[in-house]
Amino acid sequence: xxxxxxxxxxxxxxxxxxxxxxxxxxxxxxxxxxxxxxxxxxxxxxxxxxxxxxxxxxxxxxxxxxxxxxxxxxxxxxxxxxxxxxxxxxxxxxxxxxxxxxxxxxxxxxxxxxxxxxxxxxxxxx
Amino acid sequence: xxxxxxxxxxxxxxxxxxxxxxxxxxxxxxxxxxxxxxxxxxxxxxxxxxxxxxxxxxxxxxxxxxxxxxxxxxxxxxxxxxxxxxxxxxxxxxxxxxxxxxxxxxxxxxxxxxxxxxxxxxxxxxxxxxxxxxxxxxxxxxxxxxxxxxxxxxxxxxxxxxxxxxxxxxxxxxxxxxxxxxx
Numbered sequence: 655x656x657x658x659x660x661x662x663x664x665x666x667x668x669x670x671x672x673x674x675x676x677x678x679x680x681x682x683x684x685x686x687x688x689x690x691x692x693x694x695x696x697x698x699x700x701x702x703x704x705x706x707x708x709x710x711x712x713x714x715x716x717x718x719x720x721x722x723x724x725x726x727x728x729x730x731x732x733x734x735x736x737x738x739x740x741x742x743x744x745x746x747x748x749x750x751x752x753x754x755x756x757x758x759x760x761x762x763x764x765x766x767x768x769x770x771x772x773x774x775x776x777x778x779x780x
Numbered sequence: 781x782x783x784x785x786x787x788x789x790x791x792x793x794x795x796x797x798x799x800x801x802x803x804x805x806x807x808x809x810x811x812x813x814x815x816x817x818x819x820x821x822x823x824x825x826x827x828x829x830x831x832x833x834x835x836x837x838x839x840x841x842x843x844x845x846x847x848x849x850x851x852x853x854x855x856x857x858x859x860x861x862x863x864x865x866x867x868x869x870x871x872x873x874x875x876x877x878x879x880x881x882x883x884x885x886x887x888x889x890x891x892x893x894x895x896x897x898x899x900x901x902x903x904x905x906x907x908x909x910x911x912x913x914x915x916x917x918x919x920x921x922x923x924x925x926x927x928x929x930x931x932x933x934x935x936x937x938x939x940x941x942x943x944x945x946x947x948x949x950x951x952x953x954x955x956x957x958x959x960x961x962x963x
Contacts, residue, residue: 693852
């Protein structure tokens with residue numbers, strides 16, 4: 655293990671750099687993305703959708719988006735699902751997601767502030 | 781069905797989170813010589829009564845509503861037992877739950893480990909309130925990860941910020957990749 659390339663220590667530099675960007679908006683997040691990861695979500699591809707969100711966040715250098723998960727939510731036939739909430743508490747639910755759709759949600763909803771109407775689901779969540 | 785062991789692992793970890801665990805330990809051991817793969821998860825969640833414990837493992841009695849666990853456990857149990865191994869769970873109310881799945885590494889039906897890096901990255905990043913300790917052991921060495929170390933370094937910087945995600949992805953890929961053998 656002595657020759658490993660990355661060590662956790664390198665995170666210290668990343669912390670300082672990210673902090674500088676964060677201080678502009680006082681450490682608050684602008685969006686929270688919640689992904690239900692119950693068994694049905696996982697079977698339907700929630701992991702790949704979560705990865706796509708994380709990849710898009712990385713690709714666009716976002717520091718003000720929090721990705722979180724929860725257990726089973728909503729009906730099985732709309733999985734994978736993502737709930738996007740802004741810092742004003744406005745919440746929408748996207749369903750039947752794919753990695754491509756997740757990327758599009760980041761690019762349109764998170765970055766440009768426009769909801770992706772065609773992926774919205776109205777099914778009430780539990 | 782779940783085609784990768786890492787998806788079963790994700791499902792089990794999710795159960796631990798649903799049980800309110802603050803500490804979750806995942807241990808994976810590949811033993812090529814003895815032809816064994818062991819996957820063990822321990823949590824300090826709310827635990828289950830002996831009756832609930834029996835029920836979560838039974839595909840015909842499990843219902844989502846009563847205890848919050850779906851068919852994930854029966855599926856994982858079936859995979860382990862079908863692949864020349866065993867499956868056991870222990871739980872105590874108020875203390876936590878332990879799950880252990882053993883299978884033959886060389887069994888023809890053993891699902892591949894699959895994308896463990898994405899699985900662990902997703903779990904660790906999306907549940908910053910939980911301490912994950914991950915151990916992966918094989919003939920090539922051992923990888924140990926403790927999410928508390930990461931949080932101590934990061935302080936108030938969120939785990940899901942761009943550069944942290946990028947770093948952790950590479951970190952897992954390199955260090956886990958270095959010890960993953962037959963999976």
